[in-house]
Amino acid sequence: GAGVSQSPSNKVTEKGKDVELRCDPISGHTALYWYRQSLGQGLEFLIYFQGNSAPDKSGLPSDRFSAERTGGSVSTLTIQRTQQEDSAVYLCASSLNPSIYEQYFGPGTRLTVT
Amino acid sequence: SQQGEEDPQALSIQEGENATMNCSYKTSINNLQWYRQNSGRGLVHLILIRSNEREKHSGRLRVTLDTSKKSSSLLITASRAADTASYFCATDEGSGGSNYKLTFGKGTLLTVNP
Numbered sequence: 001g002a003g004v005s006q007s008p009s010n011k012v013t014e015k016g017k018d019v020e021l022r023c024d025p026i027s028g029h030t031a032l033y034w035y036r037q038s039l040g041q042g043l044e045f046l047i048y049f050q051g052n053s054a055p056d057k058s059g060l061p062s063d064r065f066s067a068e069r070t071g072g073s074v075s076t077l078t079i080q081r082t083q084q085e086d087s088a089v090y091l092c093a094s095s096l097n098p099s100i101y102e103q104y105f106g107p108g109t110r111l112t113v114t
Numbered sequence: 115s116q117q118g119e120e121d122p123q124a125l126s127i128q129e130g131e132n133a134t135m136n137c138s139y140k141t142s143i144n145n146l147q148w149y150r151q152n153s154g155r156g157l158v159h160l161i162l163i164r165s166n167e168r169e170k171h172s173g174r175l176r177v178t179l180d181t182s183k184k185s186s187s188l189l190i191t192a193s194r195a196a197d198t199a200s201y202f203c204a205t206d207e208g209s210g211g212s213n214y215k216l217t218f219g220k221g222t223l224l225t226v227n228p
Contacts, residue, residue, distance in 0.1 A: 004156070031214060043202065043218035056215060091156065098214040101145050101206070105156040 002026065004106035006092050012112045013082055021077040021109045025094030032075050033095075033103060034059075034067060038088035046090075049075060050098060082113045120203055120219040128227050133190045135222040137203030138183075144213050146179055147204045148188050151221070157202065160188075165208075193226045200224070 005024045013019050025032050034046040045059040049069045060066070064083075069075040079086055089110050093103040120137050127133050137146070145164050149157040163170045163179045163186065170177045176189040190197055200223050204216040 033214070033216075035218075042220040045215055045217065048212075048214055056212065058215075089155070093157075095214070098212075101147065101162055101213055102159045103157075103216065104159070105149075107156040 004092055004094055004104050006090075006106040006109050008109060009107065010110045010112075012114060015084060015113055016081055018078065018080045019082055019111065021079075021090050021092075021111070023075045023077070023092030023094075023106060025073065025075070025092070026104055027073075029094035029096055029104070030072060031095045031098045031100075032069060033093045034075070034077050035091040035093065036061075036088045037091060037108070041088075043091070046077070048098075079111075082111075084113050087111055087113045120201065120222045122222060123220070124223045124225070126225040126227065127193055129193060129195055131193055131226075133193050133197070133224055133226070135188045135201050135224070137186045137188070137219055139186075139203075139205045140184065142208035143181075143205045144208055145206055146177075146186050147216070148175075148177060148186075149202045149204060149218075151200045151202065152198075160201075190224075193224075195226050195228045198224060198226045 007022045032049040037043045047067050048056040051072045052069050064080045067077045089108040091108045093105045095103045147162045148160040151157045161172045161177050163177050174191045179186045200221040202218045202221045204218045206213045
């Protein structure tokens with residue numbers, strides 16, 4: 001079946017602009033996760049959704065970052081007033097539920113802030 | 115901070131040889147997982163080992179876990195050029211913490227030369 005999909009695959013934006021990154025999890029997966037991968041920091045957890053609720057936002061680096069999930073499916077990660085340090089690959093993952101530990105990752109969105 | 119740390123950072127071998135990667139972590143865990151990443155994009159789950167398990171096999175993969183030393187190893191036998199990728203260990207937060215929130219190491223870049 002279809003895996004996790006993310007769009008766009010690449011995004012180049014100017015410093016100060018807002019960007020929206022989209023994630024379509026595997027159908028039926030109630031748990032959804034966002035991670036960020038950058039050269040200096042490796043893979044960092046950003047936020048976790050169970051259904052439409054985000055019980056754990058502890059990894060969001062600043063209040064410029066927000067995320068929502070609607071219909072228990074699609075999620076959008078929004079970065080406002082982008083900075084150059086936001087440049088990274090943003091990865092989305094889903095799992096059947098949070099008790100199923102194996103996470104299925106999407107291909108990521110490579111964000112470049114110029 | 116990074117929970118898991120892999121070593122070596124990079125490993126280059128010939129096709130047919132075995133590859134061993136190690137992971138060390140700092141705090142207690144419930145489960146440890148290994149993931150593979152090709153070309154800096156999506157991660158693929160390889161294997162999960164629980165804290166009460168010492169060894170697990172999956173095809174050409176063998177994972178060991180030593181909770182007393184807080185370390186794990188991933189052995190890939192009879193390597194193939196297609197095994198060329200980065201390999202990450204991922205740990206959860208252990209008892210009292212979440213199982214879903216994974217902390218990844220910085221990875222081992224494995225190159226298998228034909």
